[in-house]
Amino acid sequence: MGKSLYIAEKPSVAQEFAKALGLRTRRGDGFLESEEAVITWCVGHLVTMSYPDKYDGSWKRWNLEALPFLPETFKYEVIDNVKKQFGIVAGLLNREDVETIYVCTDSGREGEYIYRLVEQEALKSPKKRKRVWIDSQTEEEILRGIKEAKPLESYDNLGASAYLRAKEDYLMGINFSRLMTLKYGNGIARFLKKDRCVIAVGRVMTCVLGMVVRREREIREFEVTNFYRVIATFGEEKSYEGEWRAVAGSTYFESPLLYNDNGFLKEEEAQAFIRQMKDLGQDGEIAEIKKTKERKKAPLLFNLAELQNECSKRFKISPDETLRLTQELYEKKLLTYPRTDARVLSTAVAKEISKNLNGLMNYEPAVPFLNDIKESKSHQGLAKTKYVDDKKITDHYAIIPTGQGLGALKSVSDLGRRLYDMVVRRFLSIFYPDAVYTKVAITTKLGEESFFANFKVLSAEGYLKVVGVPGNKEEEEISDNLEFFNYVQTLKKGMRLSLKSMVTKEGKTSPPKRYNSGSLILAMENAGKLIEDEELRAQIHGSGIGTSATRGEILKKLFSIDYLKLNKKTQIVTPTMMGEMIFDAMDKSLPSMLNPELTASWEKGLTQVAEGEITEEVYMEKLNGYISRRTNSVRTLNNQGVLLERYRQIATIYHKGEK
Known part of the structure; x- marks a missing residue:
């Protein structure tokens, strides 16, 4: 009987497979072997696409007239520094006694x-080939993956999508980097007093540069508007504040003297209004009181982008560092597969969720919450909640704790343990009831003018017991003074309250926020839109720029080539002078490469190939056509003078900043 060959992506994963299979192995050079099986590994990529000069030596010299480079058949070669391991894997693949190959590389496109x-x-x-697809590296999951392994051909569409993604990045990178460098590189180099300037262009990378530069320019061009709100205090011993707004019926309704409907553009106008109100000599009358309950469900589970965003905010670490820590926790069996875009669980996982919960009884901080869940039996109804949806899962479900590997937590860094705790709490929170807020909205009239007050108190903590009350602006407005809130609730419509005071409060409009490393990842996931609302983010899932596996690396490259810079303390991302110059060169020649929606559409096309909706041939035809048209268009442009003027304007801004 022939042997089975298991091919993992890393040596550490190969060892986990050997352990799960209960094999008594001897260690060979680059593999493990037992009587029944051989286990080997890649070390990341062993093979890469060849550079153009391997097709034809003339392509070694960059030549504008020779572009575009669009080979009919692509060439590949073994990467120099991993040739030894490639030889080992190749030898094992072709061994006569190897009957079945189990593909155990990471379960995803890459x-x-x-x-x-x-x-x-x-x-x-x-040879007979089977694909092992797992969501964690626990022994149970590895054995399930092997038992349920499908023929490799079942993943041919995914494989085709992977090849196309690489071809697309390769062709856009080769053609557009050469095109832009030959056309504009010397001009940028002369302006920056450099020997040379190679303009690196990438399908996703260039688009992200565009997002950051556009945001910086919005901030730079933003004009602050000062305005003056009017705040009245009603009552005697106990009182409340109401903010004036010029609603229908007000003397100032739709007045040009106002900013929006709640602030005067000039302080003297606000003071005149206050004098006018005081001259009335009237008490305030409560015109309306609305009491409502607001229910808030626990947020969806973490996918990699959400986790990177949260870690950027909480721990001030880069997306790349978040992925490294999460990958480590995955390899130590503590968390499920990290490179996922899904924020929900599958029906199959929901049925077995008690295993994860029972395992977490060994994680002391989780025990009080697990006891609550056990008592309420809330885990039994998980499959009927918004946290389970097979339609919203492509490769993997959300990141959750496995409930296993807790002994390894001692060997994890403090930051890794904090990240793990955050994932555990997000997971446990979905088994808790909604947080409930009681809200009271009061409209107080003074003559024809209306003053509005809103009060909010947390009346049932629900899932917030697990994750804590967030520190955002909305939550800061929650009154923790229950005595005062109880007073507010005694107020009735028609009550008259004395006007205690009326003052102005200066406000000013704020420019858009700069991206931080986490919010930039979220914006990439959402096709260039920084969407704060959880439900809206879920609605456009699947239309992002790049993938969960690549976004952190793309940012890292933009920092390393000095197009963007990262403040490590705050994680704020800003463009460099060279980054802005390259943005302008792209904007005047290849503007579509800066378009997030278009870039996302390429990614969506790859998904369509993976799902069998369109063929490789259709995709390649569109890609080659796009590159040919854009190359020919840029070659004929004569816009260096316009760009030189833009470079001068950019230089003024950056030199001013240096001073």
Whole structure:
């Protein structure tokens, strides 16, 4: 009987497979072997796409007239520094006693691509191949993945999508980087007094540069508007504040003297209004009181983008660092697969969720919450909640604790433990009831003018017991003075209260916020839109820029090539002078590469290939056409003079900043 060959993505994962299978292995050079099986590993990518000069030596020299470079058949080669491991894997793939190959690289598009490239370059004769698809590295999940492994052909569409993604990045990078460098590189280099300037262009990278530069320019061009709100205090011993707004019936309704409907553009106008109100000599009358309950559900579970955003805010760490920590927790069996876009669980996982919960009884901070869940039996109805939806899952479900591997938590850094705790609390919170707020809205009339007051108190903490009350602006407005809130609730419509005081409060409009590393990841996930609302984010899921596996690396590259800079303390992202110059060169020549919606549409096309909705041929035809048209268009442009003027304007801003 022939042996099974298991091919993992890393040596550490290979060892976990050997352990789960209960194999008594001996260690060879680059593999493990037992009587029944051989286990080997890639070390990330072993094979890559060849540079153009491998097709034809003339392509070694960059030549504007030779572009575009669009080969009919693509060439690949083994990466120099991993040739030894490639040789080992290739030898094992072709061993006569190997009957079945189990593909155990990471369960996603990139993992699929890593293996298929190796097979393409190494496998000499067909063999039985099975794909192991797992969501965590627990022994139970590994064994399930092996038992339920499907023929590799079942993943051919995903493989095709992986090849296309690589071809797309390769062709856009090769063609547009050469095109832009040959057309504009010398001009930028001369202006910056550099020997040379290679303009790096990427399908996702260039688009992200555009997002950051546009945001910076919005901030730079923003004009602050000062305005003056009018605040009245009603009552004697106990009182409340109401803010004036010029609603229908007001003397100032739709007046040009106002900013929006709640502030005067000039302080003297506000003071004149106050004198006018005081001259009435009237008490305030409560015209309306509305009491409502607001229910707030626990947020959806973490996917990688949400986790990177949260870690950027809480811990001030980069998306790349978040992924590294989460990957470590995954490899130590503590968390499920990190490179996921989903924020929900599958029906199958929901049925077995008690295993995760029971395992967490060994994690002391979780025990009080687990006891609550056990008592309420809330986990039994999980499948009927918004946290379970098979339609919203492509490759993997959300990031949750496995309930296993807790012994390894001692070997994790303090930051890694805090990240783990955050994921655990988000997970446990979905089994808790809604947080409930009691809200009271009071409209007080003074003559024809209306003053509005809103009060809010947390009346049932629900899931906030697990995750804590967030520190955002809305929650800061919650009154923690229950005695005062009880007073507010005694007020009735028609009551008259004396006008205790009336003052102005100066306000000013604020420019848009700069991206931080986490909010930029979220904006990439949402096709360039920084959407704070959780439900809205869920609605446009799947239309983002890049993937959960690549976004952090793309940001890292933009920092390393000095197009963007990162403040490590605050995680705020801003463009560099060179980044802005390259943005302008792109904007005047290849503006579509800066368009988030268009960039997202390429990613959506790859998803359509993976789901079998369109063919590789259709996708490649569109891609080649796009590159040809854009290349020919840029070649004929004569816009260096316009760009030089833009560079001068940018330089003025940055040199002023240096002073």
